[in-house]
Amino acid sequence: MANAVIDKFFSVLRYATGQFHRDFNALAKERPVTVVLCYHRVTADQPPGFTDIEAGVLADVFEAQMRFMLAHFRPIRATEALADNSPGLRFAVTFDDGTRDNLEIAGPILKRLGIPATFFVVSDFVSTDRPYWWEELAALMRQSDQPAVDLHAAVSEVGRCPWPSARVADLSSAPSRLAATEDVAAHIRSSNPAALNAMMDAVAGTLGIPRRPVGRAYPLMDWDDLRELGDQGHDIGLHTATHPNLALADPACLEAELVGAAHHIEKELGSAPTSFAFPYGIVRDTDEKVSEILSAQTKVTVGFGTGPGLITEDSSQFILPRCLLNGQRSMVWAHNLMKAKASTSSL
Secondary structure: OHHHHHHHHHHHHHHHOOHHHHHHHHHOOOOEEEEEEEEOOEEOOOOOOOOHHHHOEEHHHHHHHHHHHHHHOEEOOHHHOOOOOOOEEEEEEEEEOOEOHHHHHHHHHHHHHOOOEEEEEOOOOOOOOOOOHHHHHHHHHHHOOOOEEOHHHHHHHHHOOOOOOOOOEEOOOHHHHHHHHHHHHHHHHOOOHHHHHHHHHHHHHHHOOOOOOOOOOOOEOOHHHHHHHHHOOOEEEEOOOOOOOHHHOOHHHHHHHHHHHHHHHHHHHOOOOOEEEOHHHOOOOOHHHHHHHHHHHOOOOEEEOOOOOOEOOOOOOOOEOOEOOOOOOHHHHHHHHHHHHHOOOOO
16 A cells, blocks of 8 residues: 555656656657557446446546547557557557447547547447346346345355355445445356356345346447447447356357357448457456457457556557556546556566
8 A cells, every 4th residue: 555655656746747758758769659548438427326337437537538648649549559660659549338428428529639449349239228237236236225135145156156255245335335246246257157147146136126137227339329430430349249258258159259249240330340358358368269269260450458558569469458547637647557557568
């Protein structure tokens, strides 16, 4: 904790004195350095009780972040992250999961500022009213009137993935409910995708609330929306068919989630996706299998995970890092990028 506070203090100092800008310019004087940003939702408001992904980034904050990036970096497409070896600082913007606010709220901001973006979509969910499982989980938790419940036991039993220790989910306040939701979601996310429905059934049954297979709190884009984004000069990328944890998927599942989804997108939009984002950003134990399928059976040329880092000419083609900007001030965003720089082994 002390080291984190010290790091943040010096990041603020470097930015305030202009050292941040000088450091990054020196870094890219003789090589290309690219920051790829990862977003989910961009929203006009943030209802209470929403998880971080549901809440997204407020529109004015998103626009400020884009202006901050333009002040220091040149915008490129995510697909160009490894295509240009000329020295300089570049950045690309990506969105996961395909919510309609990407078009309606983020889209006009990107157009006004002249920034291209890539929208990674889950092909089986486009044009549907289906919630993703983590959205359904959050909705179930918000509806519960129980002060505490042992969800971990139920999820562990059906998921066949024992919880490290028995824990009871505290639902007695909004903050503890959010923490419990993230805790349970982390366990489901790391379990075999074949057990997903059984785990969600167990959660709903334990809470005593029926599941809703359709009905979203906020809409997803349809294929016409994605065509409109393409007409505006943006890219539509591959984010699998159903958003499973690919590290635990069997060969048939990998084929359907990657090749099948890529063909689905190409059929609907008339062009094949050339970029890919790992669901949940999880690349461990699966990057080699996924890379082989993508390179041999699709037109994808670059793949992205998450978890801080900058892209250089030495970065791996199908497991490129993406960064998150948090907070509402440029000094914090500079700190985020300094952490990404520190975690990049080739620098």
